[in-house]
Amino acid sequence: MDSEPLGLRQITSPDDVSPELRQELVDCWIEVTNAGGAAGFPFPPIDASTAAPAVDTLVEGLAPETSRLVIASLDGELAGWLNVRRESFPLVAHWGTLHHVQTRTGLRGRGIGAALMRHVREIARDGMGLEQLRLAARGGVGLETFYGRLGWQEVGRWPGALRLAPGDDRDEVLMVLTPL
Template identity: 50%
Template sequence: MPPLLWLTAPDQVDPPLRAALVACWRDVVNGGGAVGFARQVPVDDDVVAPVVDRLVSELDPRLRRLLVAPTDGGVAGWLVLTGNADPVAAHWARVTHVQTSPAARGSGVGGALMGEVARAARDDLGLDALRLEVRGGMGLESFYGHHGWTVTGCWPGALQIGVDDRRDEVLMGLDLRAR
């Protein structure tokens, strides 16, 4: 696997990388991944691309970073690290959009992304903690738990996936001071 790549400005995402991010997200959603668009499945590039464009337009060295696991001609996985401008909450950040392309599942890409986001948050940004939310009923807690994350709470029934499908939003945290 090539080295992971941190991107912190919109101009760092060229058209081929943008297309690879869109394709990865589309494939993850259509493969049953819990990374958004739950009520729009299946999705195509026309649905995903504007969301990728908005995410990329908000990249910022201090407050929003994109971590990518590139492959030859594509993306094996990616995530977003979002900090807090408010000094009261500036010691922690949120991890969102964590995804591994279906073709890269089981290859260690997800673990590499989680290790690098923790390292960078602690060592490069001086953060004390990370937070993330996962869709209940998907078994994601065990993946994150394997990488040191703990369940810190839950919003029961917070996510309405379908008319008769409500899921909990599970809140998880990673204490970077203990690492």
């Protein structure tokens, strides 16, 4: 039996996150972090006591104008997700920032991350009226190459900004996608 096509959708309200989806988000975040993913928790291993409050905070902040969750589903299961946010301060309200870009580890290499990134570009431009997107990525794990293939440009680095362990300092890579 063939797999269903990848489903992409956005969530703009806390009321639209079911308990089942919340649990899938928590499970995904734990899986990605514990596999060494740079998705917001620097010191694995983590468990639900760490991930669940972070998911709850993210979900509570969802609002159409300022914060949206973009999810990818495959065969009815969460395959990956990210969060796009805009600041309300007028000086920077024309751009958004991506957070927590992640895909289930067993599904990597199937284009899910790229599909999420293309879809969020449309959402940011057409749904949120944004003109550019920004993100910060952990250096040393190939993320610059992944994002670069999708049109993102590196605009700066903070050398050694991230200390994962003694002697394991990584650059924080600043990237931008403009125009949308």
